[in-house]
Amino acid sequence: MWFPRLASDRVLRARPVDGPFALTLKADNTERIYCLNRAAERVGLSRDMSFADARAFCPDLISQPARPDLDAPFLAVLRRWATRYCPWVGYEGADGLVLDVTGAVHLLGGEPGMLADMHARCERAGLELRLGLGETRGAAWARAHFGNPHSPLTELPVAALRIEDRMATALQRLGLRRIGDLASAARAPLARRFGPELMLRLDQALGHVSEPISPEGEPPHYATRMSLPEPIGLTEDVMGVTARLLIPLCDKLKAQEMGARRLCLTLRRVDQGRQQVELRLAAPMHDPTRILPLFVRGVGEVAAGFGIDQIRIEATLVEPLPAQQIGSRQSSPDQLNDLITRIGTRIGLENVQRFLPADSHIPERAFSIAPAAYSTPERGWSVRRSRPLCLFPPESISASGSQPPAQFRWRRMRLTTGRATGPERIAPEWWLPDDKWRSGVRDYWKVDTREGRRLWLFYTPQNPGWFVQGEFT
Template sequence: MTRVVSIFLPELATDRIRRADPSIPVDQPIAMIARSGSKRWVSAADRAAKTTGVRVGMAAAKAQALFQGLTMIDADPVADTLALERITMWALTQYSPIVAVDAPDGIVMDTEGADHLQGGEESMLVGIANRFRGKALTVRVAIADTWGAAHACARAAARDTVVIPRGSTAAAVASLPIALLRLSEKIVGDLRTLGFRNIGELSVTPRAPLALRFGPELGRRLDQMFGRLAEPIDPIRSPELIEVSRSFAEPIGAAETIDKYVGRLVIQLCDELQKKGLGVRRTDLIVEKVDNTRQAIRAGTAKPARDVAWLTKLFRDRTEKIEPGFGIEKLSLVAVISEPLEESQRASSLIDDEVTDIVPLIDVFGNRGSRVYRVAPVASDVPERSVQRISAASDNIEACWSHHWPRPVRLIARPELIEVIALMPDHPPVSITWRGKRRRVKRADGPERIFGEWWERTSEWVAVRDYFVIEDDTGERLWVFRSGDGVDTATGSHKWFVHGVFA
């Protein structure tokens, strides 16, 4: 069953200004001013401006009088639209093959089958919200069975993420205001004049009198919200994307026929890629059905690829998931992410030099939803900063560790607090209590002092850690540290933690 995510960007206009000029203080109120002739009013305001009493629609002179330090910038709807399109194109490469602009301040995408790759719907929405906030964008995200329900819930919710369970659309939207039905302002105003306040009241009203007065638009929006009428999402496209497609006079549905035409599309796509010297990293197969619904399959590769046989196999391994329904009328293959691909010369067969290429195996696991990556060293003394995840097929990194002390085979993601008996300031623990179990220390080595990286955070100017390698009475070896130098509390809390486990 289709699931739709709506991403609401309530402060897109002001966020665009802050992203263009990061030097603007976070607490500096910003308002966008629109004009028509001599009339000037607030068309958008950020959170800081709204806390001072500035509201959208307020006269510009009144807003300026209300708060003297208000930064007022001329509204630029064209720039806002272009910014939204760029953000939507980025979302297309990250989350789903079916992503579209939900003008003027949102994005909508079909995430059917994509949530399990990110730990479920709740985790997926939290991840989306965090990544958008990381790009300095204010965001609220909702997922529901229909575009209309997700759109309304994202704009009505007070929290950042909202998950509407499957089949719960009616209960979720009943109390929402009718303005969230995506109707014209005139229709909304007339409905309010008649006494309608929320969607629930409108949905139980006989349809014929409403259609007679307001036309078919009102009934269409209600049917779309409750899933009685399909509302397909037309994916965003740009001239830079390489796309090939095939339409059918007679709908197709047999698995063999689908595979045959997918193979032909792959050949066409590779030809287009070769003309531009590109290889594909992420490819979407869009299936358009006769009932005006779409289904999508995404395949990715660890390195730029243009091998017809391999790309065909990646898709044919997954075409069994296609549900043709009453028939398929169009297939499209889109190279969502492409990169330069240089031609390589094969080694001579006279030289016996076999090199095992594991990239195809990485591609297989990646397209099954597994997260395949490598760990590479980073030049940092702080243990949790000394490693990074990189692409499984990326080139080797020349950086290496310069530590003379041994390092554990497994580093705990978050150091765990332990109770320790130790003689301060430089002696190793005599015993520790970790996860409810007390352990007597038989051997210990240390301390290894690691200083904070003051160039990363000012709070680390004087911070230190003293690390010890200890072995308990069962033979288990742990990597523990004391926060601080054991004398000056400014260097750390003097609490003890377990940070790693040796083999």
Template sequence: MRRVVSLYLPSWPTDRLRRSGSCAAPSDEPLATVAQDGARRGLAGVDAAARRLGLSPGMSAAHAQALVPGLHLVPADPEAEAQALARLGLWCQRYAPIVALDPPDGLVIDITGAAHLHGGEAPLLADLAARLERSGITARLALADTPGCAWGLARFGAGGIVPPGGAADALAALPVAGLRLGSEAVRALQDVGLTRIGQLADKPRAALRLRFGPEILFRLDRALGREPEPLTALAAPETPRVALRFAEPVGARESLEGVVADLCARLVPELERRGLGARRLDLVFARVDRLDQAIRIGTARPSRDARHLARLLAERLPLVDPGFGIEEAVLAASRVEPLAERQISHGATHLVAGPQAPDLAALVDTLLVRLGAARVYRLAPVESDLPERAVRRVPALAAPLGAVWPADLPRPARLLAPPEPVMAMAEIPDAPPLFFVWRNTRHQIARADGPERVLGEWWVADAEADLARDYYRVETEAGERFWLFRDAPMAANGRWWLHGLGEA
């Protein structure tokens, strides 16, 4: 099912000015852009501070200055705003291949088949919102099955995520302006008491068409997914890309696999000419009904291996709905890195300097495509006394950082986050327990080693100044190995916790 994000930028003209450094107005003082319309000067854009003071686009500049004497006014520049919006759209292609302009203050991102690369829909939206906020861009995001539904929720609702199939319920309470209708159509509906989309959806269609014309029903059907809504995707001119156009529409899986192989074979020479390797590929299928389908794959290292790239793309083909047929396919290397040529032989003799480490890039790429980037990683050591802080996730093929865990302080193969409480009993202070009960199961201890005293990091948090744990490595009579600790001496009624399983 199609999933689309509407990105609404209510303060885009003023946000652009502040980001470009061309406006000297302090960030906490109201700012607006002004445009000349004949003899009238009106506000074209306002920032959050001006909006809180009651200003809005369309208000006359004289009225606005009378209401807010300290208002900063800057001439509007629609052309520069459009160019900046296009650049922001190209940046948003980090999230999905299909990003379309929604001028003058928005973008539409078709994330169908791409959300898994960012941990899911909610993490994708959270990351996008956080990055925009850090960049000083005010934004409201909504995710739905259709561009129309997402547009209405972003501008007239609270934004957020609409579950698949929930467009009708999400739109019902929105004003009719949320259907992207003109002001005249909105006034005509309001004159007869139709102020909400839910009211409009319940009325007989024939009567609505007869009284208001076809436009209102057309917008409603697009918002509900009854009518297709194609998007015109942005494309950076410098991006390496190749395309295939077909005399007859294709749709069979075998045909698409052949198309993928052909496109990869055509793209690799272009990458070689530029000295680049692909880190991310976007494959967009243009359907005959203009509802494009896109898939995306990433690689752990720059690659120009056509067969390998084609295999990765083929893994994603089951997500493609060809509809009534595909008439064009475009493959773009949307993220590239320099990749130098490598000499592997001299004459007829292959030179081998010694044992070669296995190249895991192909395996990692396959796992990335199947599982998503969030699930493919390795653990690297971090300088910390507390076990839960002594590791961090890094990319699977990241270069070694130089740090290693101490060989004389073995750690379990798996840490529990957070540690789980257990009931345990020890005979004497500082002695390991005789047994412990975890998840209603009693474990009799046969061997133990410890204690290992771990103190809190007072330079990180004041609350850890008195933290002390005594860790024990234990083996049960059944041969299972655990990592237990007591959070205070026995005399202080310390509690027992299970922190790790197995042994590294």
């Protein structure tokens, strides 16, 4: 099955356009036509034409930028749809599918019936489809791209052999226009001149060399559900059903060596209302006895109404979780991850954080704060100079001069400088714009006050002023 206008058909399905339509893709600094519809081809446009030329030819051309990243999922959808004809469906390039229909044809009324059905369904869906049917993959490709489903292979041009354009042109110059001509020519000189690829393609098309179809596997689906004959409403009952649902789900996850990171429990009520309980886990997990208690809080908040008659649980986000050897070491990471999950369900998983070292001289950027569930603790902290335990946004104090003031007021306290240590000059990181450091370099002083508090003051020589930024232990 070849979809010659896959990209433009995809866009036109969503928003039909009467008249010429083209998708453009920017390549090598020029907009070129990536895909176009039949009306645009009729007025003389073609693929790879520059977009400026195309607009000159056809002023009422409607265009859109192409999205090859969306075309691939669309083809995946079509691949899934094509499994209605046979179970073995693979991709053929970026705009085609290859089906191994051996043994499946009689179910759909023989070959003509099946081809007619494919055409009818694609036409209804607004997709242009070219079909080729052959004993080999190469033959089917040749018929789809260069003929009709039943045209004899030997009559097709040599370009239908899936060879490069340059090679096809060279063969035509030699007078070998059709596949039949090529097949009857002497093999040795051709192989010497064009290399083994031409002969391989020819043999594949004629069936001398086998070419398997590799069907795509279905992506695993991690969800289970249970419909109940009588509606339930008690929290223990819901938890009981959840426990029973978790067992097959976790077995599946275990078999695939995956762990759930986010679970979604959907409760359908008798009145068709739906309630969802989402659980985000701090670490991938596939152990039902550990996951179940984490649902208690979420399930407790569900309003059961007249009762719940269907429960579905789905792992919406999974991560690889290979089996690990359990040694004699205590299993505290598991316990800690469970705790992070439970806290995370209350305050949000991103609000449980840890410090990570960062490389910067700026005191407030010398560390970063990352969610604990998505980071691992890092060692390797070092300090060259003592830093305050607590940093706050700079608080201005009234003082002047480049030496620390002997007396100052801060937070309604009158403080006397006992000893000042410094200055330590820290220059702003000019490569990172930061409004707080607009005032230029800072001279930091550690000021031990006679009242006891040990403060971190700085002076900005370029914009004279004194500020308190931190407090030491």
